[in-house]
Amino acid sequence: MLRYLIPVGLLAALVAFFFVGLGRDKQTLPSPLLGKPAPAFSLPRVDDPTQTVSNKDFAGQPYVLNVWATWCVGCRQEHDALLAIAARGEVPIVGLNWKDERDLAQQWLRELGNPYVVTAFDQEGRVAIDWGVYGAPETFLVDSAGNVIHKHVAPLTVEIWEREFLPLLKQQAVSR
Amino acid sequence: MSVELGHFALILAFCLTLPQAFFGLAGAVYRKPHWIALTRNAVVGHFVLTAVSFACLMHAFYVNDFSVLYVAQNSNSELPTIYRLAATWGAHEGSLLLWLLAQATWTLAVSIFSRSIPDVVTSRVLGVLGLISAGFALFILTTSSPFERLWPAAVDGRDLNPLLQDPGLIIHPPMQYIGYIGMSVPFAFAVAAMLEGKLDSVWARWVRPWTNVAWVFLTCGITLGSWWAYYELGWGGWWFWDAVENASFMPWLVGTALIHSLAVTEKRGLFKSWTLLLSITAFSLSVLGTFLVRSGVVESVHAFASDPGRGLFILTFLGLCAGSALGLYAWRAPLFRTNTGFAPVSRESFLLINNVLLVGATLLILLGTLYPMFLDALNLGKISVGPPYFDIAFLIPMLPMVVLLAPGMHAGWKKADFGRTKGLLLVLLAVSVVAGIALALVAYGWHSVMTVIGFSLAFWVGLSALVDPVSRLRKGHSLSAGVIGMSVAHFGLAVFVLGVATTQSYRQEMDLSLRPGQTAELSGFQFTMTKLSDVKGPNYEATEAEIRITRDGKEIAVLHPQKRIYRVQKNPMTEAGIDSGLTRHLLVSMGEPLGDGSWSLRLQYKPMVRFIWMGAFTMALGGLIAAFDRRYRKRVTADDAVAAADVKTV
Missing domain, CATH: 3.40.30.10 (Glutaredoxin)
Structure with a gap:
């Protein structure tokens, strides 16, 4: 019965997307300023x-x-x-x-x-x-x-x- | 010393989850009573150790131990004692410990209050709960320990986020977590049923009270959160469709669907695999919510200190937890197919439609919450989905659901015969529509068709909920707690709908500047600023306005809104002044000083806004009443009693 596999398939897709999302955020998270020019004052x-x-x-x-x-x-x-x-x-x-x-x-x-x-x-x-x-x-x-x-x-x-x-x-x- | 004790207790608590999981699951398979007894002991031990661990952390807050990093980051010696204690769960690490404590409490409750359930089943359930506890305990120990020392110790702490310095913080998060994690109990029951390959109406009777109580906590948690946001954020909104709110709302919607689906499984032995799926989904969405909040993948005003490492852990946990349960589902669900049918017009059909609409609403919210992230992951740019989407996406499935609720309540099982109730329903419908139009025209003035629909629906559902128990009594049926609970909860929904329709249609607000002595008028109320003064709180300084509200010369209230600056974090905070009457709120919140002695102010008139929370709490009350129905405490059927006896003799 293939239809009983649908939920687990959806979950797999969701987790995969989150995994990608998580990878992307790694670069931006620590501090938005790091590596950027210091704000002028x-x-x-x-x-x-x-x-x-x-x-x-x-x-x-x-x-x-x-x-x-x-x-x-x-x-x-x-x-x-x-x-x-x-x-x-x-x-x-x-x-x-x-x-x-x-x-x-x-x-x-x-x-x-x-x-x-x-x-x-x-x-x-x-x-x-x-x-x-x-x-x-x-x-x-x-x-x-x-x-x-x-x-x-x-x-x-x-x-x-x-x-x-x-x-x-x-x-x-x-x-x- | 005390936090090391707490840390040690937490490690031991983690260690105990392993025998709990192993002996719980294996004891049921090999039918060994002493393994099952061992499982129960592990549950008690785990609870005691988790409680000790939590108490140690709380003690560190109480005595201002700023050599503990977590305490130094979230407390301050000037913080009032009650908030110091509540600060224990004011940030990521401590709130997870609270989460674990809630899980331990639920597990202990299942172990104690499961006398009417065969030991083998309880054992499996405790085993599954043990695996979940193990995951969360390991999460805290490896990525989020609140017990880390800070060396050299800080002289003073950085203070609790001022937003959280509010009575709402003391109760909202614990309620919310107890509700979230409570969904792990139906989850565990579902997994246990799939492992055993047996699911009947007795099973549904075991799960129903647990699901109800978890749902009640979740309802209260969400309602308190909404109320807190309303007065603490000072914007006068009661729901923002913020990612974190959505994260808490989705398990609630699925939990609501589950409650209704369980009713069918219990009464008619139908919807079995659907019920299983909902049980798994409700808890998975709770975990997903945790992931969204703690990993930083979505932007939110609830921002916890986010950390991709933590996100990865929860994502893995979610994958393992939901993945294995859904895998098990794919394998076992075909076992639970039933051939019993029901007529197109019957209680079953109405509940099926209810379920489809609730789950549909959940999916639309999930889509709106994750859509920006999907686009980002596919490199299609960054966008944000706002309330306009959610308002409509939620209303579309909810309107038909509320319309159908009334006939559904009056429909019979198997095949509904509306012959006798048709007349009654038509009368109710007519009364509701007339009352809806009358209320809109007489009390508030014409606004829009949607307002009339909202009012009429509120009367429609409310009247049906009141009439249902009466007509049952007339027929000579006695009223069980289950029926009373259902009526109360549905009446609560009507109150909620009435509150939402009125507030959204007739609220008024005005931004203006006032200086002492000046008066402004909104919705027939005169707001006069009588004075401005400086106020010193325990850990903040504030400018306080005194606003005298009169109507036709009669004094209604004197409000004292404040603009606070917290000394340590320097965050400005708006403390709105609220005059709360039963049928309307008047809010005054302070904006900025305008330099010439005047302040910018926001005045708001919110009719019936209190009904929103009153309605939600009434729903929770209904759920609670239904959970205490006598039939849930009855001993199991003969068939199951035999199975239980088997275990004892092995």
Whole structure:
């Protein structure tokens, strides 16, 4: 009786389609930004509202963009790690101060130390939306061609830095 | 320490599913009573261990153990305790653990409340359920463990998604999962029947109460989800044809078809292979729903953290589970052919049409949900199918179904003799049409023909559902719980139809900007913004408007809609202000500040919207009443008693 085979045949077709669908999604899922040009931004500096900072300032060299805020506990937690990484001088770290108060942010940098070469002040959170920021802290690695090559969500540690960021940076240096 | 204990308990729980599956299935084949007894013990052990595992995870949330990755990602020390506990199932990993716990509970229930069923049958059913539990436990352990540690521990968590910080979250997902996974019980019974090669009306009597209860949970889960979306998303819609909603709705539709098909199998011994197919499909669609939600193949507002690895696992599981059951079906279903016939006009025909229409609706929804994916897989571009398709595709099969429901309820088995009931039905029909037109004209004003059809159908089904038990009593029949349940459920459908027809036809909404002191009018109600203030919640800050609603100078309500910003995730959330009367809702939701001290607001008037959920809950109540019919608890027939006795003597 062939008609009793119809259901299992339909299922097989369905599963096959899903298998194809699953394969396709693999390439797009991790982060829509990876491998793409970093979204452009131009924002006032947190220490001096009259000056702006833009990613054009770092054209031609790799840099790290770290999203932080004074209300974010995880940012305080990772701050020492950021200071340590900054002290190694491997790559400039750009801060993106997100949905914060300017005087609180300045006070934070004075009291805890400043790992950033410069910090952009994104009070409205518009740049963070462009970068697909879901919560703070988040850290992006941008290569010398201006493409985002890595994204880390949650507090950064020196160990994570050495494991995930450094190899990518070294590859960059070699291929250049 | 506690999450390691939970992890360990989960591993042991997985290990116990293997003897449960093996001894359950083999015990039935070799008729060994002590193997069957062992199966029941494995079921209890599995349940206890799964519960311990779940309790450990919940405890980690309770004590804010942010060294657990899952807790750190989904909770926060400022989150109120009740939401911290509910956050246990707030994301992928924990919700799967809840799923497994629901499965363990169902299995335990089958093991305990199956005294009227021969041990061999119970044993097979428990064996099949064991295989399903094994799959889900392995899924959690290999791809989605909630017990992973985070080192160094986070100082504080990233907080629960604000959308989920709502009483709806506490009950909607558990209900939904219990319903989803409950469909595994008829599935297991179907597989057991096919393995044994025996399916009769006694079998249908065993399966019916389980199917009903699972369906009741699914109905409540979907209804709560709809209600939650209505007030929590703040858009005032109650159904969005979102992929995840569809995923929960398809097993519901097939489950509804199954309930009706089981009735025929029980009363007349017909539709056997069709009933089997529906049992398999209902559960397979539950698993398919899980796949759609957790794998990221479809876009949805319910987006769980998606991961192709997980998708592959569930897809494999779906293939094995549904594939082996349908393979078994292809092999065994020819056994269950019956030669008994029925007249073209009979209860059987009406139920057959009901089934065809319900399954047709399911297929149309499935098509709409998967169509974008098919196109994508065939490289034909990306499109999205929206409510316009679903509204029509669903209405086309549902309209005739609701029309035929009333005569179907009054039709007799084998051959319906409408001679006596014809007059009654014609009177009901006339009354319904007149009442429908009158309601449309008098209460709300003319809208469209569809509105009148909707109203008339509501009266048609509602009146028939009320008349049916009365006419049975007149004929001198006593009313069983099954009959009462049927009437209640069908009356619930009528209430639902009335709610949908009114809301969809006469809702009104208005987007505008108001500043304190200004007034706007909608549907005869005056909305005055009396003040704006800042409010501080436990983990959010909000702007709250005070809206005074009056009608002809009389105060109706004072609403306090809020626009919240949650501190940790910085998500803005709209908390609508709702004045809920029995026959209408007034909603005010806040949009954005417009800079000059005014806010954009959305005012909505929703007549009879509450009837939608009341109707759905009434349907669930009907299903529950029917599940407790006395005949389901009666001991089995002599023939089966012999089979059971056989086992004991081996």
